[in-house]
Amino acid sequence: MKTIDLSELNLEELIFLHGELPKYINKARKAEKLALKEQMEAMAAEAGFSLDEIVNNKNKTQIGFVKAKYRNPDDFNKTWSGRGKKPKWVQDYIGDKGTLDDLLIIL
Missing domain, CATH: 4.10.430 (H-NS DNA Binding Protein)
Structure with missing residues (x-):
């Protein structure tokens, strides 16, 4: 993971960044979740199943x-x-x- 130097930011910029982080975290989580789901669907299809057949638990x-x-x-x-x-x-x-x-x- 790369390091980001925040020491040059003033208080106003840091507060703004703090408010914006949840949006970017949610976007990144959505993208990673979608990519993982697509990989899992491909693996299930390769084995002759749908992902729902494998993970569905009533x-x-x-x-x-x-x-x-x-x-x-x-x-x-x-x-x-x-x-x-x-x-x-x-x-x-x-x-x-x-x-x-x-x-x-x-x-």
Whole structure:
């Protein structure tokens, strides 16, 4: 991994960079996830299967459980399923820093 020298940046530039990082991290995660999925699909097809046939597990979900869809970039313990009223941290983030898409959990 290459090192980036941030010592020349002033406080305003560092704060801006801090706010922009979650967007770039999410974009990079999406790209890596897509590339990995394509590799896995190719491997499954080579063996005569679809990826869904290999990874589909009907016992994964629980009745009444909704997986988190959004995560607070400042506190990863705070998540939201996207259902019901937006939590305060979501409202604050959207009002101050960015969009709801920036908070998407990429798996």
